Amino acid sequence: MKIGFIGLGNMGAPMAANLAKAGHEVSGFDLAAPCPEGVNKAKTAAQAATGAEVVFTMLPNGAILRAVANDVVPAMSPGAVLCDCSTVDVDSARAVAEQAEAAGLGALDAPVSGGVGGAAGGTLTFMVGGGDDAFATVEPLFDIMGQKAVHCGTSGAGQAAKICNNMVLGVTMIATCEAFALADKLGLDRQKMFDVVSTSSGYSWSMNAYCPAPGVGPQSPADNGYKPGFAAELMLKDLRLSQQAAEGVDADTPMGELATALYTSFVETEGGLGRDFSAMLPHFEKRGRG
Numbered sequence: 001m002k003i004g005f006i007g008l009g010n011m012g013a014p015m016a017a018n019l020a021k022a023g024h025e026v027s028g029f030d031l032a033a034p035c036p037e038g039v040n041k042a043k044t045a046a047q048a049a050t051g052a053e054v055v056f057t058m059l060p061n062g063a064i065l066r067a068v069a070n071d072v073v074p075a076m077s078p079g080a081v082l083c084d085c086s087t088v089d090v091d092s093a094r095a096v097a098e099q100a101e102a103a104g105l106g107a108l109d110a111p112v113s114g115g116v117g118g119a120a121g122g123t124l125t126f127m128v129g130g131g132d133d134a135f136a137t138v139e140p141l142f143d144i145m146g147q148k149a150v151h152c153g154t155s156g157a158g159q160a161a162k163i164c165n166n167m168v169l170g171v172t173m174i175a176t177c178e179a180f181a182l183a184d185k186l187g188l189d190r191q192k193m194f195d196v197v198s199t200s201s202g203y204s205w206s207m208n209a210y211c212p213a214p215g216v217g218p219q220s221p222a223d224n225g226y227k228p229g230f231a232a233e234l235m236l237k238d239l240r241l242s243q244q245a246a247e248g249v250d251a252d253t254p255m256g257e258l259a260t261a262l263y264t265s266f267v268e269t270e271g272g273l274g275r276d277f278s279a280m281l282p283h284f285e286k287r288g289r290g
């Protein structure tokens, strides 16, 4: 297939490279990042999109996605599909899909989970919103870049799934970290705490697969000085998107709201910037109730 790829950063570059490696003709554009091997460098986003059957975007936020869509939608041929893999607000995802569909294009929002490792290894999970035909067109490409693509519903459903999942993740990570800090103060050994909780009703992905306590459970960023991994500021971005969405539809999300507040102060004033999101544990260790 002829593919355009806009946004060749930490995630986009390895995703585009995997498509090229699989034999597709990929034309890439980024304002700053270099083109990965096998990808042809376009001079503009519109040039990368011209003649492409599928155009992927992998960009920092919804405002940038809307600006890029204004450039690429007019350059695309009717019947082609615009597939955004960035994590953005549901409103931007729906607005860009409407714009693309009004121009005779297919449109998908397809945010990912799996991080930079998953992008490099072709093991991402895609959560996809949009029409059946567009999904069928892009599905073979999802299979190259990932291990699973779930068609969640119409436009915006992929972003909705992503932010709901990450709201659960942010909340359970905080709960897991505060429980370890409480266990410390109660004199409970961390390994014993893990052995019990990971096989009892308190288990979660945060505890079992990504344990925030160094030397306990499987290898995780805690064992590497809390180097990300999944950076606290990226968790904060996703939590803020969850709260923006909750406000838009009048959903009561008190735990999501509190998790957003805790990650905001962690990232902005308490040294969390650039650390893994599980570094909430050393943060809680130092604190008392006051």
Ligand code: NAD
Residues within 6 Å of the ligand: 006, 007, 008, 009, 010, 011, 012, 029, 030, 031, 032, 033, 045, 058, 059, 060, 061, 064, 067, 068, 085, 086, 087, 088, 112, 113, 114, 115, 116, 230, 234, 237
């Ligand atoms: P990144 O900052 O490394 O890459 C974004 C790229 O977009 C940059 O190279 C930037 O130069 C480029 N860009 C910005 N404006 C542009 C424009 N107008 N035209 C062309 N290129 C432009 O970010 P990333 O880590 O690759 O993340 C991309 C998206 O994926 C984000 O929405 C992020 O939330 C999401 N995501 C990231 C991870 C992760 O672990 N990094 C995991 C899941 C989802």
